[in-house]
Amino acid sequence: MVSGATRQSGEEPAAGGERFGVVTRQRGDTVVLSLSGELDHDTAEPLRGALAQQVRLGTKRILVDCGGLRFCDSTGLNVLLHGRLDAREVDGRVDLAALRPPVARMLEITGANAVFRVYAGVEEALADERSV
Amino acid sequence: MSTGHAQTRRLALFGTKGVVSRCRDFTEQALADWGWRTTGPEEEYDVVEDVLLLVSELVTNACLHAGGPEELTLSHFGNRLRVEVTDPDPRPPSRRAQSDLTQPGGHGLIILERLAQRWGSQARGTGKVVWLEVWLSPGPGRPGRRP
Numbered sequence: 001m002v003s004g005a006t007r008q009s010g011e012e013p014a015a016g017g018e019r020f021g022v023v024t025r026q027r028g029d030t031v032v033l034s035l036s037g038e039l040d041h042d043t044a045e046p047l048r049g050a051l052a053q054q055v056r057l058g059t060k061r062i063l064v065d066c067g068g069l070r071f072c073d074s075t076g077l078n079v080l081l082h083g084r085l086d087a088r089e090v091d092g093r094v095d096l097a098a099l100r101p102p103v104a105r106m107l108e109i110t111g112a113n114a115v116f117r118v119y120a121g122v123e124e125a126l127a128d129e130r131s132v
Numbered sequence: 133m134s135t136g137h138a139q140t141r142r143l144a145l146f147g148t149k150g151v152v153s154r155c156r157d158f159t160e161q162a163l164a165d166w167g168w169r170t171t172g173p174e175e176e177y178d179v180v181e182d183v184l185l186l187v188s189e190l191v192t193n194a195c196l197h198a199g200g201p202e203e204l205t206l207s208h209f210g211n212r213l214r215v216e217v218t219d220p221d222p223r224p225p226s227r228r229a230q231s232d233l234t235q236p237g238g239h240g241l242i243i244l245e246r247l248a249q250r251w252g253s254q255a256r257g258t259g260k261v262v263w264l265e266v267w268l269s270p271g272p273g274r275p276g277r278r279p
Contacts, residue, residue, distance in 0.1 A: 019153055038153060038156075040152045040153060040156075040188055040192065041148075041152045041188075041191075041192045041195055041196070042149070042150050042151070042152045042153050043153070071156075071184065071185075071188075073152075073185055073188040073189055073192065073240070073243075074189060074192070074239040074240035074242075074243055075152075075188075075192050075240075077236075077239050078236040078237065078239065081234065081235065081236040082236050084234070085234070085235075085236075101178075101181075102181040102185070105178070105181070105182075106185060106243065109242065109243055109246045109247065110233065110239040110242050110243060111233040111242070112233060112239065114233070115233055115234045
């Protein structure tokens with residue numbers, strides 16, 4: 001099922017250091033970006049690069065798997081919102097899955113949980129045929 | 133926990149690279165030393181997570197809009213925590229609210245308004261300090277908590 005797993009670290013592998021990582025996988029028509037660590041001003045660049053790459057490729061559905069994401073602040077949210085707007089320009093979408101409590105709370109406080117389609121897990125998201 | 137007098141910790145900051153996560157680590161350690169845990173009852177866990185998010189927002193704001201943070205100060209008085217971030221820019225932070233939640237920008241302010249008991253800024257030296265306060269310990273009517 002999993003093919004073409006590559007580590008995306010943008011131009012500068014050290015940008016996220018050990019505090020953040022993003023792995024890109026193709027799953028059918030969906031591209032899954034699996035995040036790990038802490039997403040903030042210091043670590044946003046690799047995710048910005050990974051989202052921009054999928055938009056350039058014309059990916060119709062980007063699923064951001066937050067199962068390994070321990071922390072995300074408004075800078076991380078901004079990267080996701082920019083990615084969503086850029087994806088819409090090419091008729092694509094950005095969905096979220098597997099939010100841990102601190103990340104879910106940040107999205108709830110800011111109201112951004114109503115902006116994204118949020119799934120309990122990656123498999124639930126992939127099984128949702130509305131989005132494929 | 134101390135109740136009689138304030139306990140204060142300061143972290144001097146230089147540049148903007150890596151400072152946001154360093155400030156969170158510093159805060160997490162201080163809260164742990166002051167008896168606040170990152171695991172355990174959900175109530176306490178949430179308070180620590182909220183403080184880390186607030187620290188992240190204040191420090192990021194100084195990085196993006198105010199020439200970089202110069203110092204992070206945490207003061208713990210009784211059940212209250214005060215967080216201060218100094219920067220070299222005398223202009224007060226923008227309180228611009230974002231009405232369209234789908235647009236990037238403005239969400240940090242929403243977090244500050246929702247999670248901090250109170251916050252503000254004042255001139256300090258040739259720059260300013262942006263501060264916020266949070267109730268740390270369980271108690272009646274803690275504004276800023278989840279409704």
